[in-house]
Amino acid sequence: MSENQNTSGSTEQGASSERRTFLKVAACGVGAAWAGMVGYPIYRYIASPVEEAASADVVTEVEVEKGAELPKNAALMFKFGTKPAMLIHHDDDTWSAFLAVCTHLGCTPAYQPEEKRIFCPCHSGVYDAHSGANVAGPPPKPLPQFKVAVADGKVVVSRA
C-alpha cells in the first residue's frame, strides 16, 4: 500500500523542540485571535440592549441654548446627549421636541414651516409636527417625543 508521506513525520525530522514550542504558541495565538474576532460581534450583539440602556441613562435633561428666542413656526436643532434633537415652536405658542433621528434609516429629518410638518429628505418620510406621528412615507414608528418646559426665558427639554 503506497501512501503519501505522513506530515507529522516530515515536520519531526527537521524540527527542534524550540520550533515546536513556537509552533504551538503561534497556533494558540492564531486560535485566540480568531475566537476574539468571532466573539466580538457576537458580544456586541448580545450586549446591545445593555449598551442602549447605558447610553439612554446618561442624559435626561437638556437646556436648549437660545431656545426661548425661537420665533413661532420655526425649529431649532440641538444635541440631546449625543443625538440630534429638534425643538419646534408652533403657531399656537405650544412647543414640541423630538429626537431627530428618522425611525426609518436614521437620517436627520427637518421641520418645514410652509407645510408645518417634519420631513425626512432621505426617503420622503413625513411626521406630524405636534405629535411626531409617522403620517406618510416609509417611517415605521413615530419620532420619540421629549417633554418641553418653558419658564423664565429658559427652554428645558427632558425625557418623557
Added chain:
Amino acid sequence: MNYPAWDVPYLGSGWMIGIVAIIHILISHFAVGGGIFLPLTEAKALREGRKDWMLRLKGYSKFFLVLTGVFGAMTGVGIWFAIGLASPNGTSALIHNFVFGWAIEWVFFLVELTLAMVYYYTWDRIPAKLHLTIGWIYAAVSWGTLVIINGILTFKLTPGPEWMASVGTGRESEYFFDAFFNAGYLPSLGLRTLACLSLAGIWSLYFFSRLDGESDGKTKASMVQWSSMFLIPSFLLMPVFFAWYVFTIPADHRALLELGISSASAGTFTHVTRMTILSVVSSATIALAVMFFAWFQPTELKRGHALSILFLALLATGSTESVREFLRKPFVVNGYMYSNGVRVNQIEGFNRDGYLTGSVWSPVSPDAAFHHKSVGERMFQGQCMACHTLDGYRPIRKLLAGRDTTSIGSVLKMLHDNAPESPYRKFMPPLVGTEEEIRALRDWLAVQVAPASH
C-alpha cells in the same frame, strides 16, 4: 467640467479602477515581496548547499519574471489609464504635486524590470555570489517603488498640514516632503511591506504546490514550509501596524468604521464597516488556512489548495484597499478635492457663477430649448457619475425610485445645503451650481426616474 466624462454603463468608472487595481495590487506586492523572497531563499540554499532548492528557484524566478514583468507592469499602466479617465481632476492634482516623485518611481521601475530579467538570465552563468548580489539590489529597488507610491497613496487621506495651508497659493509643490511624509506614511509602509511578504509566501505556495509530493517529497516539504514562514511577520506585526494606521486616520473618518455596526443597508453608509469585517475575517483566515493546508502537511499541498489561499488573499487585499479608499469619502484628497473632482476652494465660485459656466470641455449649447436639458445631463455627468450609474452600481434610477420632481428637488437641496447634521455629508460631496443648474439637474433626473410621466 474640464475633461470629458467617462461613462461606463452599469459598472461605473470607479469599478474599472477597482478591478484593474486589485489585480495589480495582488501582483505588484508580490513583485516587492518576491524580491525579498528570492535572494533570501537563494542565500539559504547556498549556505546549506541545497542543490534541489537552486534548481527550483531558477524555475521560480522565471514564473516571477513573467507574472510581475508582464501582468504586473501591464495592470500598472492600466491603472494610469483608468484613473486618468475616471478621475482626471484628481490625477492632474497628484501629477502637479508629485511630478518629481513619479519621475523617481519611473526610474526605479525601469531598473526593477531590468534587474528581474538580468537575475533570471544570469542563473548559472555568473558567479553565485554576484548573482545573489543582483537579487539583493533588485529587492532594494523594488521596495523603493513601494516607498515612493506609498507617500502618494497616503497623502490622499492625510495630506500634510503645511501642504494644506499652501493650497491656492500656487506653490503647493514646494511642500512636497510635508505632503509625502504625511501622518499615515509609516504605518501604511509597514502594513504594505508585511502584505508584500505574505503575498510572496502565498504566491510561492502556489508555485511549489506543483511539485510532486511523492517523487519530490523532501524538496516540496521544505520549500512549502519555508514559503509558509513568510506569513509569520504579518501574523505578529499586522495588528500593531493596523492599530497605528487607524490611529492616524482623522477622527471623523474613523467614525465611519463604527457607522455600519447597527444599521443594515446595502448602501454606502455602511460600506466601510462591512468591508472592514471582510478584511479582518479574511486576513485572520489566511494564517489558519496556510497552517492547515500547507504547514502541517506540506507534501499534500495541491494546486487547488494553493489557489483557495490565493482567493483568500484576493478577498483580504480587495476589502482592505476598498476600506482605505472609502475612509476618504467624500474626498479624493482629504479636505482639498471631492470625489467628483470639485475642489473645496471652488465651491463658492461654482455656486455663485455656475458649475458649467467656465466649463472648458463642455460649453452648454446656447439654444434655449435644448439648454435646460443638456445642463441637467452635464451636471449629472460632472458631479454624480464619478460614483453613480443610471442602472448598475449605485443606480440613480433605483435610489430615486418613486420620487416625483419635488421630492428629487428636496434631495438635491439637502445635498446642496450640505448641513452639518446631514448624514449624506459623510459620503457625498456637496452639490454645487446655481439654482438654475440644480433645477435643470432635478428635471433631468425626474425624466430618468419616471420617463412615462413626462
Added chain:
Amino acid sequence: MPESLGPKVYSWLDERLGLSPILELALKKRVPDHKHSFWYYWGGITLFFFIVMCFTGVLLLLYYRPGDGAYESVQQINTQIKFGWLIRSIHSWSANLMVAAAFVHMFSTFFMKAYRAPREFLWWSGFGLLSLAMVFGFSGYLLPMDDLAYFATKVGLSIPAVMPVVGPWIADLVRGGPDITAYTISRFFALHVVILPALFIPLLLLHLGLVQQHGMSIPESEQQKPEAERKSIPFFPNFVFKDLAVWLVALNVLALLAVAFPWPLGPAADPLAPAPADIHPEWYFMSSFQILKAFGGWFPGVVGEFLGIAFFNAGVVLWALVPLFDPNTKSGQWGRRVTWFGFVVLAVLIVTTIWGYAVLPAVAH
C-alpha cells in the same frame, strides 16, 4: 497528541467517557485519495453551513418575536441591534449556501455511485436531510413577514393547494386559516425552530454515523485498480486539517456574500396590496414551480395540475429509489443508464430553473 496537552485531565476523562477507542478509531481511519477526492469535502461544507445556521439561529432568537410584531422585531435586529444585520445576513446566506452545497453533495455522490450497497441508507438519510432543509428554508423565509416573504409564501403554498381534494384542506391547516396571518407565523416558527431541528439532528447523526461505519465510497475507476495502487491519507490529522481549511474558505465565501450583499428587509407585508408581478419562490423551489406552471399551460384545468404534480413526484420517487435499481457494480450497462438518468435530472432541474427566471415579468424600477 492529547496526552501532552494535559495527561491528567485526559486520563480522568478517558476513564469516565471511554475516549481511547474513539481516538484510536480516528487515528486508524483513512480517507481515499484520488482525482475525485475534491467531492468528499462537500458533505462537510454542508455540515459547516448547518452549524453556522444553528449558532446564528440561536442568536436571532434573542430578539425575534413571532406573531404580530414579527416584522418590527426583524427591523429592530436590522437597524438597532449591534451587528444584528450581520447575524441575520449570515443566517440567510448560510441557508442558501447550505442548500446549494447539499445539491452539489447529492449529485457528486450520485455520479460517484456512492448510494450502492451497503450505503443505501446513507442515500436515503441524505435525501431526507435535503428535503427537511428545503422545508427549513421555506418556513424560515416567512418569518420576517416583509412583502416578499408574504407573497412568496402565498405562492409557495399554492403548490400543495392544487392537489385534488386534500390540497386546500392541507394548505388551510398549514396556514392556520385561509390567509397568511400571525397564526401562520407562529406555526412556521414552531416548525422552524423546534419540529424541524428535532427531526433533522437525529437524522444528521445517523447520516454521519453511517459515514463512519462504511467509510468513504470510492468511484468505479478507483475500484478497478488493484488494492495496492489505491492511495489514501490518514483521517487524522491530514483529512481533518484539510477539512478545517476548506471550512475556513467556506466561511470567507459566506462572509463575502453576507457583507457585500446584506440580506434585505422589504416593507412590511400588506395583504391588501397587489402581489408584485415578478413574485416567485426561492431558487431551490423554482424548478418545481416552473414545472407546475408549464404543465398548467400545456393542459389547462385540473388535468394540467395533476399531470404536473404526477411528473414531478414520479421524478422525486425514482431519484429516491435509485439504490434499489442500481444496487452494485454488477449492474454494468444498466449502471451507465442510471448515470444518464442522473444527467437528465440535472439538466431538467437546471433548465426549468433558468426557464422559471427567464419568464418572470420584468418589473420596472
